[in-house]
Amino acid sequence: MGLLSEGSPLSWPETKELADHVRKHGITQFINLYNLLKDRQGDVLKWGDEIEYMLVKFNHETKKAQLSLRGQDLLPVLQITEKETPEKATSLWRPEFASYMIEGTPGKPYGGLLAHFNIVEANMKNRRQEVCALLEKDEQILSITAFPRLGCEGFCVPEAKPDPVNSASRSLFFPDEAIYLAHPRFRTLTRNIRERRGEKVAINVPIFKDINTPSPFMEDLTVLGDDGEKGRSALPDHIYMDAMGFGMGQCCLQLTFQACNIKEARTLYDQLTPMCPIMLALTAASPLQRGYIADTDCRWNIISSSVDCRTREERGLEPLKTNRYRIYKSRYDSIDSYLSPEGERYNDIPLVIDQEAYKRMRDAGIDHLLAQHVAHLFIRDPVSLFSEKVNQNDEEDSDHFENLQSTNWQTMRFKPPPPKSTIGWRVEFRPCEAQITDFENAAYVCFIVLLTRVIVTYGLNFLIPISKVDENMKRAQKRDAILNQKFWFRKDLVSQSSPTDAESTARQEQICVEMTIGEIINGKGEEFQGLLPLISSYLSTVEVDADTHCTIHQYLRLIQKRASGDLMTTAHWIREFVTKHPDYKGDSVVSEGINYDLLTTMNSIQNGTIECPSLLDHPRTKTQSSIPETIRMAENCPSTC
Secondary structure, three states: OOOOOOOOEOOHHHHHHOHHHHHHHHHHHHHHHHHHHOOOOOOOOEEEEEEEEEEEEEEOOOOEEEEEOOHHHHHHHHOHHHHHOHHHOOEEEEEOOEOOEEEEEEOOOEOOOHHHHHOHHHHHHHHHHHHHOOOOOOEEEEOOOOOOOOOOOOOEEOOOOOOOOOOOOOOOOOOHHHEOOOOHHHHHHHHHHHHHHOOOOOEEEEEOOOOOOOOOOOOOHHHHOOOOOOOOOOOOOEEEEOOOHHHHOOOEEEEEEEOOOHHHHHHHHHHHOOHHHHHHHHOOOOOEEOOEEEOEOOOHHHHHHHOOOOOOOOOOOOOOOOOOOOOOOOOEEOOOOOOOHHHHHHOOOOOOOOHHHHHHHHHOOOOHHHHHHHHHHOOOOOOOOEHHHOOOOOOOOOHHHHHHHOOOEEOEEEEOOOOOOOOOOEEEEOOOEOOOOHHHHHHHHHHHHHHHHHHHHHOOOOOOOHHHHHHHHHHHOEOOHHHHOOEEEEOOOOOOOOOOOOOOHHHHHOOEEEEOHHHHHHOEOOOEOOHHHHHHHHHOOOOOOHHHHHHHHHHHHHHHHHHHOOOOOHHHHHHHHHHOOOOOOOOOEOOHHHHHHHHHHHHHHHHOOOOOOOOOOOOOOOOOOOOOHHHHHHHOOOOOO
């Protein structure tokens, strides 16, 4: 979720008054960090995953599944080992936006040895066990992206009712009690985003039109207390949602990599950017929203709308008068520019920047690409600020920089080392949706990490115009994108030659072609080698123990079959489960009974009590909780990247 400073939250008027102060000192802090750490070299590869989980309470007598609002009760217990004996902590736990959510990460990052791929899944299993030991009767922890009936009446326990008049979000559906209230950041963000925008956030997702779905589909919101104004943004034939919780209350899978220096971090940031929509489509897992079947498969645009604090002027709906910029995207969206010199020529969409911030960074010796990247982040206002954090020591602190850095939630994040830390330059990969099982989550994590090793080892070039990445992001969220969509991808990954700035846009576009995800991942004959064959080629050149080799093979097999369509995506499986359920009436509605059966089935799949060959194809890995001692000894004498 980003920066979790403690303190007394300021109101939006107070925060707005201090926005220039935060931006000014945030730039100073970044300049100081950059000058101190720009020449840092020799950090070894370290990486780790973040999985967000939901707490679900099952009532097996009434056939009802609800979200359990006990995250703030569990977290202090889960964090005891980290606080008292951190060296023994195998998992780290953090709060997330909703009180039914928790976020788990490995106790320490994984390293550069291939043997680390064999402990990822075991660590994920251990995380579940840690939480399960604290659960009440009939509670479960699920790694699902979207709770199907989030925002429906009685969706949480203890039950809480929305307050459209006095709550932080003014939502017709999402009560404040479902926000994680043990830390002030989350409710403050909800309130300040709404107040900055000047109206409630508006989320409209196309509804899946089945044989009995009303046409046009339009809900009567007056029964929820709408006076005709609160739901005025609801569109016909769309599922309407109106609170930050509908986006930030969904779960995802994220990865962070430490690079050996700033140059490699910038390269990975750029090279992984075209992979973001590909992985979003591969991990698609959220076709159900607020009790209905959506005509989309992914959460991305929902979260983007849920935190869209732009005013009507900034969205281009009214002429600029009181605001500084026309801003083309929400603060949760895909990136707008590459960072490496090789990527510069593909920055082909408008980039709005804070010119004063840009000049200050350029005058301080920061290059054009990095300066414009940060200056673009700093067109935003802070939307959460604590009174204790207003005045900082810019030589030692970075909270003002992180305030804006961590509330620009983009597909990729470029992360400078924290002050006074042993942590190096990092890159965060953010598009993936959470999967049902630890096997799936581990498979996607290991696939992306292996891909970074292939990119660095072979010097591959994935760069395509940013506008094509944006187009791919739209396609990735469509229903069954794996089966029905084609995506722009670079056709020659080995060649480093690219059209010069002087050459035409048409020539630049010749470097990429439209391919299916199956072709991108598995190859297209002699026309395109495919990412999995490249990874296999890399693996044949390095030493790997038999157990790890077996596990990686199982992971890559899942990726290969999901990409080809031989196995379903999670979204396709969920949609098929609902539409084939005996209680389903062909009306796009996910009833309480269907919701209960779906979630109990998901729980059984994740626990391994039932198999689901259409989704998983009988996975059998040799994951283990630690790497063999002989390999661990080799790790104690690591080489730099």
